[in-house]
Amino acid sequence: MEKKDINWSGLGFGYMPTDYRFYAEWKDGSWDEGRLTTDSTITMSESAGVLQYAQTCFEGLKAYTWKDGSIVTFRPDQNAARMQNSARRLMMPEVSTEMFLHALDETVKANAAWVPPYGTGATLYIRPFLFGSGPVIGVSPSPEYHFRLFCTPVGPYFKGGIKPLRICVSDYDRAAPHGTGDIKAGLNYAMSLYPGDIAHRNGYAENMFLDAATRTNVEETGGANFLFVTKDGRLVTPKSSTILPSITRRSLIAVAKDYLGLEVEERVVPFEEVREFAEVGVCGTAAVISPVGEIDYHGGTIKVPTGMEAMGPVLGKLRETLTGIQMGDIKAPEGWIRKIC
Numbered sequence: 001m002e003k004k005d006i007n008w009s010g011l012g013f014g015y016m017p018t019d020y021r022f023y024a025e026w027k028d029g030s031w032d033e034g035r036l037t038t039d040s041t042i043t044m045s046e047s048a049g050v051l052q053y054a055q056t057c058f059e060g061l062k063a064y065t066w067k068d069g070s071i072v073t074f075r076p077d078q079n080a081a082r083m084q085n086s087a088r089r090l091m092m093p094e095v096s097t098e099m100f101l102h103a104l105d106e107t108v109k110a111n112a113a114w115v116p117p118y119g120t121g122a123t124l125y126i127r128p129f130l131f132g133s134g135p136v137i138g139v140s141p142s143p144e145y146h147f148r149l150f151c152t153p154v155g156p157y158f159k160g161g162i163k164p165l166r167i168c169v170s171d172y173d174r175a176a177p178h179g180t181g182d183i184k185a186g187l188n189y190a191m192s193l194y195p196g197d198i199a200h201r202n203g204y205a206e207n208m209f210l211d212a213a214t215r216t217n218v219e220e221t222g223g224a225n226f227l228f229v230t231k232d233g234r235l236v237t238p239k240s241s242t243i244l245p246s247i248t249r250r251s252l253i254a255v256a257k258d259y260l261g262l263e264v265e266e267r268v269v270p271f272e273e274v275r276e277f278a279e280v281g282v283c284g285t286a287a288v289i290s291p292v293g294e295i296d297y298h299g300g301t302i303k304v305p306t307g308m309e310a311m312g313p314v315l316g317k318l319r320e321t322l323t324g325i326q327m328g329d330i331k332a333p334e335g336w337i338r339k340i341c
């Protein structure tokens, strides 16, 4: 199959419409069968639930072209399950795993020419989302919904080499106890834009959010979970009911245990402990792992021993192994790879 004529390695992380996207509509208690369309726009009521009361959630995953030309996705069943959790919490109808995977397969197949070739470092980013499309004015769940899925090619995350991040501890909270921090709701991102802008204006790549209740424990950044490595080589990751359950983090934990034989601790991580770690990173679908080199807080700076030039050896090995699995160069655990075509 002929790929599009694009400078794949030069791509950034931005929206570029491809030929097809999928949508299905929920009305009168059920989903229709859904379909592909070339129309990248949406027409809906000015009083739609998504516009008035932010009734929306999303997912993010990638498709990869392997060396043999086949196109695969990574653990999409986990994205489907997470979107079902988000839907329940926001009073939206669930999209079954079967329907989610059908939309994914159809859309990626129809856009096969847009899936970046093997070896370019670029990937196809896939954005499934669900929102209230029917009119509301009193606060209530929307009477109608759209499930949609589009994709866009994105470039290698680390163009010109891996660069550790400088981050700062935010004065704002990301998620309240018993709130919506553990679901992938658009509203969690809307309220993170302002603290994100403050961080950027002060020269930081990201915010580190602490737990809202005590402001003593590490939670996550606006869109990625934390990973720490102790001086004796154990992998530590914060455990909290208000952190978004990253599929990358859960996969890296399995890789750490089963491929690298590391000890893994999922537990509360006091901010006070961060200065003791040998390596710090954040993880998510976009970058897999980004190293963190410096963390500023009121009263000081934590300089991570691996510094501002390189990724530490343990996080480096973890990243290399997981990307190897995703690109088909390392054998994946059972059920992690969905071959699309």
Ligand SMILES: *Cc1c(COP(=O)(O)O)cnc(C)c1O
Pocket (backbone or CB within 6 Å): 060, 184, 220, 221, 222, 223, 224, 225, 244, 245, 246, 247, 248, 249, 283, 284, 285, 286
């Ligand atoms: C999506 C997201 C992540 C990363 O999850 P992955 O499944 O690894 O992509 C982390 N934190 C937040 C807040 C997120 O929304």
